[in-house]
Amino acid sequence: MTDPARQEQASPEVQKRIQESFDRQGLMAHLGARISHMAPGRVHIVLPARPEVTQQHGYFHAGATSAIADSAGGYAAYTLFPEDTDVLTVEYKINLLAPAVGAHIEAIGTVLKSGRTLTVCQLEVYGVQADGERRLVANGQQTLIRVNKPAQ
Amino acid sequence: MTDPARQEQASPEVQKRIQESFDRQGLMAHLGARISHMAPGRVHIVLPARPEVTQQHGYFHAGATSAIADSAGGYAAYTLFPEDTDVLTVEYKINLLAPAVGAHIEAIGTVLKSGRTLTVCQLEVYGVQADGERRLVANGQQTLIRVNKPAQ
Amino acid sequence: MTDPARQEQASPEVQKRIQESFDRQGLMAHLGARISHMAPGRVHIVLPARPEVTQQHGYFHAGATSAIADSAGGYAAYTLFPEDTDVLTVEYKINLLAPAVGAHIEAIGTVLKSGRTLTVCQLEVYGVQADGERRLVANGQQTLIRVNKPAQ
Amino acid sequence: MTDPARQEQASPEVQKRIQESFDRQGLMAHLGARISHMAPGRVHIVLPARPEVTQQHGYFHAGATSAIADSAGGYAAYTLFPEDTDVLTVEYKINLLAPAVGAHIEAIGTVLKSGRTLTVCQLEVYGVQADGERRLVANGQQTLIRVNKPAQ
Numbered sequence: 001m002t003d004p005a006r007q008e009q010a011s012p013e014v015q016k017r018i019q020e021s022f023d024r025q026g027l028m029a030h031l032g033a034r035i036s037h038m039a040p041g042r043v044h045i046v047l048p049a050r051p052e053v054t055q056q057h058g059y060f061h062a063g064a065t066s067a068i069a070d071s072a073g074g075y076a077a078y079t080l081f082p083e084d085t086d087v088l089t090v091e092y093k094i095n096l097l098a099p100a101v102g103a104h105i106e107a108i109g110t111v112l113k114s115g116r117t118l119t120v121c122q123l124e125v126y127g128v129q130a131d132g133e134r135r136l137v138a139n140g141q142q143t144l145i146r147v148n149k150p151a152q
Numbered sequence: 153m154t155d156p157a158r159q160e161q162a163s164p165e166v167q168k169r170i171q172e173s174f175d176r177q178g179l180m181a182h183l184g185a186r187i188s189h190m191a192p193g194r195v196h197i198v199l200p201a202r203p204e205v206t207q208q209h210g211y212f213h214a215g216a217t218s219a220i221a222d223s224a225g226g227y228a229a230y231t232l233f234p235e236d237t238d239v240l241t242v243e244y245k246i247n248l249l250a251p252a253v254g255a256h257i258e259a260i261g262t263v264l265k266s267g268r269t270l271t272v273c274q275l276e277v278y279g280v281q282a283d284g285e286r287r288l289v290a291n292g293q294q295t296l297i298r299v300n301k302p303a304q
Numbered sequence: 305m306t307d308p309a310r311q312e313q314a315s316p317e318v319q320k321r322i323q324e325s326f327d328r329q330g331l332m333a334h335l336g337a338r339i340s341h342m343a344p345g346r347v348h349i350v351l352p353a354r355p356e357v358t359q360q361h362g363y364f365h366a367g368a369t370s371a372i373a374d375s376a377g378g379y380a381a382y383t384l385f386p387e388d389t390d391v392l393t394v395e396y397k398i399n400l401l402a403p404a405v406g407a408h409i410e411a412i413g414t415v416l417k418s419g420r421t422l423t424v425c426q427l428e429v430y431g432v433q434a435d436g437e438r439r440l441v442a443n444g445q446q447t448l449i450r451v452n453k454p455a456q
Numbered sequence: 457m458t459d460p461a462r463q464e465q466a467s468p469e470v471q472k473r474i475q476e477s478f479d480r481q482g483l484m485a486h487l488g489a490r491i492s493h494m495a496p497g498r499v500h501i502v503l504p505a506r507p508e509v510t511q512q513h514g515y516f517h518a519g520a521t522s523a524i525a526d527s528a529g530g531y532a533a534y535t536l537f538p539e540d541t542d543v544l545t546v547e548y549k550i551n552l553l554a555p556a557v558g559a560h561i562e563a564i565g566t567v568l569k570s571g572r573t574l575t576v577c578q579l580e581v582y583g584v585q586a587d588g589e590r591r592l593v594a595n596g597q598q599t600l601i602r603v604n605k606p607a608q
Contacts, residue, residue: 027213030182030204052182061179062241063219070214089214090574091599093245093397093549095424095445097417112443113401117573118546118601120399120443139416139424141399141445143547143599145574242422243447245397245549247576247597249569264595265553269421270394270449272551272595291568291576293551293597295395295447297422331517334486334508356486365483366526366545371519393518397549 010038010079017083018043018075025071033068035075041111043075048104060100065107065125065138069094072109073121073142080114086149087119094123094140102127105137112141119144162190162231169235170195170227177223185220187227193263195227200256212252217259217277217290221246224261225273225294232266238301239271246275246292254279257289264293271296314342314383321387322347322379329375337372339379345415347379352408364404369411369429369442373398376413377425377446384418390453391423398427398444406431409441416445423448466494466535473539474499474531481527489524491531497567499531504560516556521563521581521594525550528565529577529598536570542605543575550579550596558583561593568597575600 009015015038022028022035028045031053037044045068047053047060055061070089078087106126113120123140162170167190174180174187180197183205189196197220199205199212207213222241230239258278265272275292313319319342326332326339332349335357341348349372351357351364359365374393382391410430417424427444466474471494478484478491484501487509493500501524503509503516511517526545534543562582569576579596 021208024206024208025213026203026206027216031215051178054176054178056173056176061177061219062222062244063183063215064179066218066222067213067215070218089248091245091247091547091576091597093243093445095243095417095447096241097424113399113440120401120547122443136417139426139445141397141443141547143399243395243424243445245597247569247599249576265551265592272395272553274595288569291578291597293395293549293595295551325512328510328512329517330507330510331520335519355482358480358482360477360480365481365523367487367519367523368483370522370526371517374518374522393552395549395551397547399547400545 008039010040014038014079018078022075027067028071031064031067036106038075038079040079041076041114043072043079043109045072045107046104049102060105062096065096065100065105066094068105068107069109069123069125069138069140070142072107073123074109074144076109076111076121077119077144080111081146084149085146088145088147090143090145092123092140092142094138096138098135098137100125100127100137103130104128117146119146160191162192166190166231170230174227179219180223183216183219188258190231192231193228193266195224195231195261197224197259198256201254212257214248217248217252217257218246220257220259221261221275221277221290221292222294224259225275226261226296228261228263228273229271229296232263233298236301237298240297240299242295242297244275244292244294246290248290250287250289252277252279252289255282256280269298271298312343314344318342318383322382326379331371332375335368335371340410342379342383344383345380345418347376347383347413349376349411350408353406364409366400369400369404369409370398372409372411373413373427373429373442373444374446376411377427378413378448380413380415380425381418381423381448384415385450388453389450392449392451394447394449396427396444396446398442400442402439402441404429404431404441407434408432421450423450464495466496470494470535474534478531483523484527487520487523492562494535496535497532497570499528499535499565501528501563502560505558516561518552521552521556521561522550524561524563525565525579525581525594525596526598528563529579530565530600532565532567532577533575533600536567537602540605541602544601544603546599546601548579548596548598550594552594554591554593556581556583556593559586560584573602575602
């Protein structure tokens with residue numbers, strides 16, 4: 001609540017642009033993920049626990065963990081891009097540090113380096129218990145490319 | 153059909169063990185993925201196109217692409233493990249080489265190096281058109297660890 | 305000088321064990337690298353600029369940057385290991401964020417997660433100018449494994 | 457000797473351009489590395505064993521292994537670039553699969569995907585015994601960017 005990093009917000013225009021893009025991602029809706037915070041260069045995405053996102057032991061599946069981490073990093077980069085551009089993931093690497101358990105998981109994408117063509121993000125995913133206890137369950141690094149938006 | 157690599161099959165016991173584990177992965181069912189081939193050290197997973205697995209441009213979401221790639225590699229490693237063990241993904245890295253489009257995508261996990269503790273897999277994902285044309289859309293590398301199965 | 309993180313030191317026993325291992329690395333001596341700091345879970349390695357470590361434009365070669373990053377992460381993990389063990393790099397991934405220039409580069413390996421078998425480190429490399437100005441030139445992530453030391 | 461892949465050669469112009477760039481890499485000379493083969497989209501670099509390239513157990517240091525792998529991939533990409541351009545490594549990931557031992561190690565960089573801006577390479581490093589026996593000791597994946605050569 002009092003985390004100062006949380007208080008910084010992306011501009012309403014940027015938030016609208018990102019939310020609209022996110023809403024077009026069929027996978028995010030299908031998983032049940034939602035954006036929980038948008039700051040310049042940092043985006044948080046939350047995914048609640050439910051059977052549809054598990055692996056064979058009932059933990060969050062690495063694919064679900066990675067999916068929201070990838071989207072969080074992509075939109076973190078996108079907060080810093082001009083309006084007529086789009087973002088594509090070039091590659092990412094993720095270490096699964098601990099079983100991803102909790103009432104929900106939260107992915108945080110943070111821009112490490114923003115270049116004209118390429119952006120590099122840090123990816124973190126936390127398992128969050130119902131009582132708010134947080135544990136780092138995955139950590140990664142992602143490269144993204146800025147592309148011009150195709151004319152519609 | 154006549155791909156010789158396709159004709160090699162894992163033993164019925166191994167196929168059964170892997171299929172049962174796969175069937176417990178809520179995420180794979182929720183995405184609509186299925187195992188299409190199991191050979192010793194190599195597993196294929198197919199994911200048909202549908203709106204529930206897309207990103208903002210209607211392509212397969214990198215998270216869906218990665219999820220089946222991660223599972224294909226994990227089960228490829230698992231084909232070579234003894235019966236009382238389990239497999240966990242330590243980390244993976246994936247490059248998204250081209251927009252993932254097609255009637256379905258197919259992930260192929262192949263064991264590069266099988267050690268006592270760690271296994272390293274190559275991950276490939278192809279976009280497959282309705283006419284069978286295939287294009288490599290993602291390529292990755294994954295590290296897995298063998299763990300003893302917890303007593304039930 | 306007043307960086308509090310710098311003031312924490314690994315125990316003399318750990319420092320001795322790591323320095324002795326480092327001194328056996330022919331490559332580190334050949335490159336001209338030296339350990340500049342050892343704390344529990346964090347090791348710094350410095351490499352001065354000279355023609356022998358350059359790429360074709362006169363910057364530090366990515367191979368030299370990676371070599372000291374890999375060693376810094378490996379020794380950071382090693383600071384937390386028991387005495388009769390050894391450390392091996394399983395894999396690492398590194399992004400080269402900017403041309404590596406400066407009077408020297410400094411790699412910092414920091415343990416993110418220390419497990420019984422595997423350890424995950426963050427890797428950072430800074431280009432440091434003669435006036436002390438620092439710039440992040442590479443960022444990475446590394447997985448290491450603890451092994452029992454072979455009897456001598 | 458009769459490996460057909462070996463018989464394909466890059467054009468004399470491309471070979472000259474790459475050899476000149478390689479000869480400006482102070483690190484490659486300092487390590488004792490040399491280019492052993494240049495084909496379109498594939499470059500081999502050899503590094504003979506000597507104490508100056510070892511880690512603490514006398515094996516090839518991961519930093520030396522990575523350095524020649526990175527250069528092999530970079531020059532593999534460069535074989536496919538137009539003349540007035542240059543290549544930079546964006547990032548790479550490498551798994552160290554086995555102790556790197558042998559009379560020499562040989563890195564092979566192979567282009568997986570060549571795009572207008574980005575190129576993705578596969579990296580392999582083999583330990584080669586005096587009798588010619590080869591073993592895969594490292595495997596990786598690398599992203600490179602094409603840049604315009606600065607005016608001289």
